[in-house]
Amino acid sequence: MTVSIRSRLLLLVLSVLLPAIAAALWVISQTPISAMTPAVQQVALGALLLVVLAVFGSLWMARRISAPMHALKHAAARLQAGEPVARNITGIVECDAVAAALAAAADGLRRSRAELEREVAAAVIRTRESEQRISRSQHIEALGRLTGGVAHEFNNLLGVISNSAYLMQRHATAAEFQAPLAATLRAVDVGSRLTQQLLRLAAQQPVCARPVDLADALHELRDLLQAVMGARTEVTVAVAAGTPRVTVDANELELALTNLSLNARDAMPLGGHLRLQARRAHADEVPDLPAGNFVLITVSDDGLGIDDDAAGRVFEPFFTTKEAGQGTGLSLAQVMGFCVQAGGTARLTSTEGLGTTVSLLLPACEEAPALAAMSPRTPEHSIDGARLLLVEDNDDLAEVTEALLSRLGCEVQRAADPQGALRLIADEPAFDVVLSDIKMPGGMDGLGLARVLRELCPDLPVVLISGYAEQPADHDDFVMLDKPCPPTKLIAALHEAIEGPAAHH
Incomplete structure (x- = not known):
C-alpha cells in the first residue's frame, strides 16, 4: 500500500499529539464540568486548538513538500521523453539537488543524442562515398577490360593503315603522294600513342622505366601540349643546363604531364600561360625523400587556383573540385602514383586567383649516357627470299x-x-x-x-x-x-x- 507525503505528515503529527491530547481529554472526562476550574477549561480548549493547528500545519507542510516532488516527477517524465529539463529552485535542499541532477542528465543526454546524430550522419556520408568509390572502381575496371579489347581491334586497324601506307610510299612515283603518305604514317604513330595512353589510364599498360633526357622529352612534348591547351594558351618549356636524366617510364611521364596540362586548361577558361620547367632539385626541397639527387619538374599555370582545403586533398583518388560529371578525380592520383612508383613524390601549391604549380620530384639518373659505337653504318635489313x-x-x-x-x-x-x-x-x-x-x-x-x-x-x-x-x-x-x-x-x-x-x- 502506498501513502502520500501529506498523509504521512498528518499521521506523524497526530501520532505525536494524540497521546497528550487523549491524556488531557481523559483528565477532563474524569472531572465534572461544574468542578472544572478555569485553568482546566483553558487546558482543554488549548488542547483542542493545538489539534486543529497541528492538522492545518501538517497539511501546509505536506503541500510544501509534495509540490517539489510533483515537479521532480514532471522533470523525470520530460527526461524520459528526451525534452529539456529546467532547474527550478524550491527551497528544499534535497529536492533542489535532485532537480539539478535531472537537469544535468537531460543536458548530457541532449548533447549525447546530438553527437550520435552527427556521427550517424557522418557514417552515412562515408558509406555513400565508399559505395561511390567502389562503383567508380568497378567502372574503371570494366573500362580497363573494354579498353584492352578495343585497343586490340584499333591497333589492328592502325596496322592495316600503316602497312598499306608503307607499301604505297615505297612504290608511289608521283612526288605529290609522298607528303600525304608521310602524314598518314605520322597519324598512325599518334593513334598508337593515344591507344597506349588509354591503356595506361585503364591500368592495362606495363611500366617500362628507362633513362629519359628531359631536355629532349619536354621539348618534344610541347607541340602535343600546345594542341591540348588550344590557341589561347601559350605553352613554354625551359630545362636548365646540367639537368640530369630521370629513370622513368617515358609514357607515364608524358601521361602525367598531359593530365596536369588538362587540369591547367580547365583552370584557365579564357586562356593563359602554361610553363613547364625542369632543373636539379636543391637539398632543402627534398627533406622528406630518401638520400640522393633529385630532379624537379614544375607545371605552372596562371588560372583560377584552389583553396587550401582542396589543395590538401587533390592527390586523393576520386577527389575533384569540378562539377559532377566534369571530372573523375583520377588525373592527379595518376601523377602521384607515377612519382611514388619512380621513387619520388608530387606536391601542389595554389593561390586563388593567381594560379597553381604542381611539382614532380623524381630521382636523378647520374649515369653517363652510353656513347654510340663508332662503327660503319649498319646495312639495311633484308628478308628477301625467306x-x-x-x-x-x-x-x-x-x-x-x-x-x-x-x-x-x-x-x-x-x-x-x-x-x-x-x-x-x-x-x-x-x-x-x-x-x-x-x-x-x-x-x-x-x-x-x-x-x-x-x-x-x-x-x-x-x-x-x-x-x-x-x-x-x-x-x-x-x-x-x-x-x-x-x-x-x-x-x-x-x-x-x-x-x-x-x-x-
Whole structure:
C-alpha cells in the first residue's frame, strides 16, 4: 500500500499529539464540568486548538513538500521523453539537488543524442562515398577490360593503315603522294600513342622505366601540349643546363604531364600561360625523400587556383573540385602514383586567383649516357627470299601484311589460327620464320603456338605480335612486337630471327 507525503505528515503529527491530547481529554472526562476550574477549561480548549493547528500545519507542510516532488516527477517524465529539463529552485535542499541532477542528465543526454546524430550522419556520408568509390572502381575496371579489347581491334586497324601506307610510299612515283603518305604514317604513330595512353589510364599498360633526357622529352612534348591547351594558351618549356636524366617510364611521364596540362586548361577558361620547367632539385626541397639527387619538374599555370582545403586533398583518388560529371578525380592520383612508383613524390601549391604549380620530384639518373659505337653504318635489313608463315585472325590485316612481306621478297603462307598453322607446317616445305598474332580465338593463342613449335621444330624462329599493350609475363624469350609495328622494325625483327645470334654481331 502506498501513502502520500501529506498523509504521512498528518499521521506523524497526530501520532505525536494524540497521546497528550487523549491524556488531557481523559483528565477532563474524569472531572465534572461544574468542578472544572478555569485553568482546566483553558487546558482543554488549548488542547483542542493545538489539534486543529497541528492538522492545518501538517497539511501546509505536506503541500510544501509534495509540490517539489510533483515537479521532480514532471522533470523525470520530460527526461524520459528526451525534452529539456529546467532547474527550478524550491527551497528544499534535497529536492533542489535532485532537480539539478535531472537537469544535468537531460543536458548530457541532449548533447549525447546530438553527437550520435552527427556521427550517424557522418557514417552515412562515408558509406555513400565508399559505395561511390567502389562503383567508380568497378567502372574503371570494366573500362580497363573494354579498353584492352578495343585497343586490340584499333591497333589492328592502325596496322592495316600503316602497312598499306608503307607499301604505297615505297612504290608511289608521283612526288605529290609522298607528303600525304608521310602524314598518314605520322597519324598512325599518334593513334598508337593515344591507344597506349588509354591503356595506361585503364591500368592495362606495363611500366617500362628507362633513362629519359628531359631536355629532349619536354621539348618534344610541347607541340602535343600546345594542341591540348588550344590557341589561347601559350605553352613554354625551359630545362636548365646540367639537368640530369630521370629513370622513368617515358609514357607515364608524358601521361602525367598531359593530365596536369588538362587540369591547367580547365583552370584557365579564357586562356593563359602554361610553363613547364625542369632543373636539379636543391637539398632543402627534398627533406622528406630518401638520400640522393633529385630532379624537379614544375607545371605552372596562371588560372583560377584552389583553396587550401582542396589543395590538401587533390592527390586523393576520386577527389575533384569540378562539377559532377566534369571530372573523375583520377588525373592527379595518376601523377602521384607515377612519382611514388619512380621513387619520388608530387606536391601542389595554389593561390586563388593567381594560379597553381604542381611539382614532380623524381630521382636523378647520374649515369653517363652510353656513347654510340663508332662503327660503319649498319646495312639495311633484308628478308628477301625467306619463307614466312603468317598467323593472323584479322583478314584485313593479314592481307595487307602479306602484301607488304611479299613486296619485300618473302614467300608468305597464311593461317587464320594456330591449328591451321600447325597443319601448314606439317604439310608444306620448311619455313624460315613464323610471324604470329598473340590473341586469337580458340583454345590456343600465339604464345601457345610458339611453345608447341619450340618442341616440334626447335630451329624454327617465331616472332610474336599483339595489339594488346599488356604482354604475357611468361613469354619466355620469344621476340614480342606491338601493333601497329613500323615496317622497318618488323623487317629488322624478322631478319634477326632468321639469321639467329649472328645477326646481332
